[in-house]
Amino acid sequence: MPVQKTDRKEILKRSLHVFKEKGYHKTTMADLATASGLLKGSMYHYFSGKEELMAEVLKMLKNHYVDKVFSIAYDRSFPAILRLQKLAARSEEIFIKENGGCFMVNTGLETVNTNKSFTTIIRDFFNEWIKCIAYIYKEIYTPSEAESQARYAVAEIEGSVMLMQIYNDPNYLLRTNKKLIADFRKSSEKQ
Amino acid sequence: MPVQKTDRKEILKRSLHVFKEKGYHKTTMADLATASGLLKGSMYHYFSGKEELMAEVLKMLKNHYVDKVFSIAYDRSFPAILRLQKLAARSEEIFIKENGGCFMVNTGLETVNTNKSFTTIIRDFFNEWIKCIAYIYKEIYTPSEAESQARYAVAEIEGSVMLMQIYNDPNYLLRTNKKLIADFRKSSEKQ
Amino acid sequence: MPVQKTDRKEILKRSLHVFKEKGYHKTTMADLATASGLLKGSMYHYFSGKEELMAEVLKMLKNHYVDKVFSIAYDRSFPAILRLQKLAARSEEIFIKENGGCFMVNTGLETVNTNKSFTTIIRDFFNEWIKCIAYIYKEIYTPSEAESQARYAVAEIEGSVMLMQIYNDPNYLLRTNKKLIADFRKSSEKQ
């Protein structure tokens, strides 16, 4: 019955959920098709294969972060500390509510030795994340110090998200975010 | 014709290398058998299946860390700062030299939704790690503050190891270790 | 958006090229559609399916041979030997230049056990070919001897075309044609 049942964007969104749940290698094209309301064979109208599909999921997600999350950092109509808090709040929404964990890291680590093309996209994601945190930090640090601190911050957040997953306890992330904000406030006041 | 005499421990060691390289789901029993000098069928004399084998690999590795690495923290014949440095040095050896990344985290994230039994072992590993760092931190912090700081430290290290893998650049870990040691020294001196 | 106006004849011609290249079973409807400047679904406005399409390709080609090639044999305004030479020259053009090999034979052998309807058309083709050669041979042989010799000639030509394909060397056909013409000349002179 050839009626349009869905579109690429919709398939990508639904595939993202499945990949989050099961990881790249454990997810089958049948899983993705079912989630999209299609049959296995129909997926190949939209994507040349599983690998391309995942690459597009990653790109979509990266763009979403850049447009909807990291952009918060550059909105100078709010004070730096508030922007940092907003970023933290958004990260909590994303990493905690939506089925636990950071999809970029989980995918990155699972595929780092088997799918180099994914790594490139994931690297872009981290570049953007570090850049946006550094932008805020530049209000109180030198540019090079800001970037260095941003890298530590991202590492600490991601490490916390990982522990959160292993322990199934969101407090790991919540505490780290609070600490990062408190540290920033303290450093601001020193000036 | 028995190609090679071997035993469980030897199989576990060789399997660890393969799992590190390819991850849990991408590794086949044939890969593990080849690495062990056995044929596929022979693996089942030693382990009931792939899942049990991985569980034993994780246990072996956890015990190795407890005995050979985390034990450093409890050797009070060295000053705290030196023990911290030794731990850092060992972690660099492990995470950088041996094919990049933290096997516990990589396995944990890949299987967190599909193999609960692995997660339990990995959680034990992190409990021990945090505990040993906290033991050192207690020399300058209150017990509860020490544990809190230990958790941050482990999160930051693991986050750095992850970025190290994604960026294929060991400096992420090296810088973090230096920072953690410097912070400890500074805090020590304040007292 | 109609990409390209076309018609059955044009589709058949373009499909012939693709079938020549890949054979019947390896050719997909998508290949044929692409070659025709259409999309897959549009092919079914012209032909009921792949099998009918191939049948029509074979008929078109057979008719082309009858009208444009075999007809040479019946043009008594030229001497027999010249007609034979012309036929040889045309066969060289067809079998050598256009991507090597005899489409009728290649298709016939590939489908002889699976698509009886093709075989009928291909048989017609050979009937016509043998008949036209026999027509020339009758100038020097009895009718029954002429037909017999014509069959040998066609067999030898086709065998040479086959070896030409396997060895990727057009000389197999060229030598055979020369020999057939020389034999005919010799037999003519004896009379």
Place this chain on the structure above:
Amino acid sequence: MPVQKTDRKEILKRSLHVFKEKGYHKTTMADLATASGLLKGSMYHYFSGKEELMAEVLKMLKNHYVDKVFSIAYDRSFPAILRLQKLAARSEEIFIKENGGCFMVNTGLETVNTNKSFTTIIRDFFNEWIKCIAYIYKEIYTPSEAESQARYAVAEIEGSVMLMQIYNDPNYLLRTNKKLIADFRKSSEKQ
């Protein structure tokens, strides 16, 4: 139930029958497995895939021809004409009785544009065939003339086999063989 049900050689023989019947592309691994009394997956214990399997079938067949058929030509305990007759008789057995047609040619033409590795083996087969006929012809022709005549003979035989398949009439081959033998006898007597 892991008991040896067959072996490589047996699979090759049975696969040959199936490939003869359906051609390379139309034959599925399931067809071959069924013919071998195995399940699809079990075929991959013996062969890395369909392509390797066919390559081995072709090699086996070529070797069979060399050892059991072409070798007749070199047995000087029989006169040349008798050796030629024996070869003809064997070729009739092979091409007529066993499901019609020459497997080497059918496979060669079907795959000449898609599987170069097959072509190499098939070329070897023809080299050997031409060589053995030439060996007999050298008794009455110069070496170079013998080889030339051998090539014509093989072409004519194969062309006849092809017509035999298309017309489903073994007389095409039978007549050609008779003619070749008669020609040889006539040429012998002239000397």
Place this chain on the structure above:
DNA sequence: GATGAATGAGACTTCATTCAT
């Protein structure tokens, strides 16, 4: 007439596991 999304059967292949020897 042209489209192209959807189908669904079926292709090749992989792999954890079993078990007779």
Place this chain on the structure above:
DNA sequence: GATGAATGAAGTCTCATTCAT
């Protein structure tokens, strides 16, 4: 204990064909 043939379910992907627009 070791083998390796066999299994069978499941994986990714292909393709001739249909049909609503």
